[in-house]
Amino acid sequence: MFKKGSKLYSILHLKCPRCHKGDLFHTGTWSFQDIAGMPDYCPNCKQNYMPEPGFYYGAMFVSYVFWGFFCIILGGTTIIGLGWTVNQAMLLLVFISAIFFVWLFRISRAIWFNLMVGYDKKWND
Numbered sequence: 001m002f003k004k005g006s007k008l009y010s011i012l013h014l015k016c017p018r019c020h021k022g023d024l025f026h027t028g029t030w031s032f033q034d035i036a037g038m039p040d041y042c043p044n045c046k047q048n049y050m051p052e053p054g055f056y057y058g059a060m061f062v063s064y065v066f067w068g069f070f071c072i073i074l075g076g077t078t079i080i081g082l083g084w085t086v087n088q089a090m091l092l093l094v095f096i097s098a099i100f101f102v103w104l105f106r107i108s109r110a111i112w113f114n115l116m117v118g119y120d121k122k123w124n125d
């Protein structure tokens, strides 16, 4: 499920969706430097990382849906399940958001890119 050739591999390792070898971003997953910095092309298969202007606007919707459900689950668990106040739950949410916003940004782009570009085995041999 997480092997090369699966979409999950490309998404979780932030690799090129076509060859699963080239990195999607200049810096590591948890780096807060150059957050949106991506190479123009994959260093391995030359896949264009910006297929068209505004290509990654769709990733905002991926991020919105993903984080929206996370907030509902976290809020429900802490407020209803654990009996926290709304302010306590909001503070935890802000704290988690501050830590994970780079990761979410990049995962959302990887998910969006993987929806549009499929794996091609010939680039991985």
Ligand SMILES: [Zn+2]
Pocket: 016, 017, 018, 019, 020, 021, 022, 042, 043, 044, 045, 046, 047, 123
């Ligand atoms: Zn590639």
